[in-house]
Amino acid sequence: MICCKECLDLLYDYLEGDLDAETTKSLEEHFEDCPPCISFLNTYQSTTKICRETLNQVEIPEAIRDTLLKVLKDHKESN
Amino acid sequence: MSFSQPKEDKEVEEALVREFQAGNLEAYDKIADIYQKKIYGLSFNLTRNQMDAQDVTQEVLLTLFRKINMFQGKSAFSSWVYRITLNASYMKLRSKKKEPNISIDELMPSFNGAGFQQEKIQDWSENTESLMFTNETRDVINKAVDLLPEKEKVVFLLRDVEGLSTEKTGEILDLTVPAVKSRLHRARLFLRKKLSNYFEEFASRKAEK
Structure with missing residues (x-):
């Protein structure tokens, strides 16, 4: 059976679906017997999700958008 | 993803x-x-x-x-x-003063001699919904990402936040696909650890009440 270290090393490729059938099987067997690795897998996936949701909330403030529009307009007119 | x-x-x-x-x-x-x-x-x-x-x-x-x-x-x-x-x-x-990077290696998972996990892993993945939109959680997430070393941070931002493919991230940064994967995996492990500290502390604060 593979150990936790190997399991976490394979996590990335597992989630991408890049592992061959045999490796996937031994990884899933490990998960069945190892609740800590299941917790690790779940929190690893959650991390990506909540970081993405938080960092994607960046919006351009209205004032900055207006300034940018003006700069671009002036620049185009002077060319 | x-x-x-x-x-x-x-x-x-x-x-x-x-x-x-x-x-x-x-x-x-x-x-x-x-x-x-x-x-x-x-x-x-x-x-x-x-x-x-x-x-x-x-x-x-x-x-x-x-x-x-x-x-x-x-x-x-x-x-x-x-x-x-x-x-x-x-x-x-x-052009700005740089804060010293913390070592990413210190936050990687630790194992015993037989390769089994040494620390207790709490599964907080089900508890993030209610916490997601508080300012405190947002702050913790932003600070954790900020602490990533530059090499890992940029891969994480392009791949996981912007949602670009591994290949495209490699093209932009002039990195091979395995290099992108390895940096992204390290970034995720680092962030997972940082967020675990926060969510676990939050759970114990709640239990104390």
Whole structure:
């Protein structure tokens, strides 16, 4: 059976679906017997999700958008 | 987990670029409109500063205007825009005093001699919903990302936040696919650990009440 270290090393490729059938099987067997690795897998996936949701909330403030529009307009007119 | 650019979008963009190269200013407006938010978002996440992100966005949009003929279509147009954005953001960061990076290795998982996990792993993945939209959680997430070393941070922002494919991230950063994967995995492990500390502390605070 593979150990936790190997399991976490394979996590990335597992989630991408890049592992061959045999490796996937031994990884899933490990998960069945190892609740800590299941917790690790779940929190690893959650991390990506909540970081993405938080960092994607960046919006351009209205004032900055207006300034940018003006700069671009002036620049185009002077060319 | 990757959302590569849909083919139609890419074709529309390439057509706009060709029109702008031929002198059509309306095509430029459309390009600026498509990219403005992406440029601002990426530079803000790198610099964590509105003024810097504004400067970078302005500079990149002007560069696209002035130097569109330097774009030769060897890589995707979006890759070119991301590269210009990264360079401009790094120029901003270099002009500032840098806080020392913490070692990413210290936050990697630890194992015993037989390769089994040594620390107790709590599964907080089900408890994030209620915490997601509090300012405290947002702060913790932003600070954790901020603490990532530059090499890991940029891969994480392009791949996981912008949602670019591994291949495209590699193209932009001039990295091989295995190098992108390895940096992204390290970034995720680092962030998972940081967020675990927070969510576990939160759970014990709640239990004490």
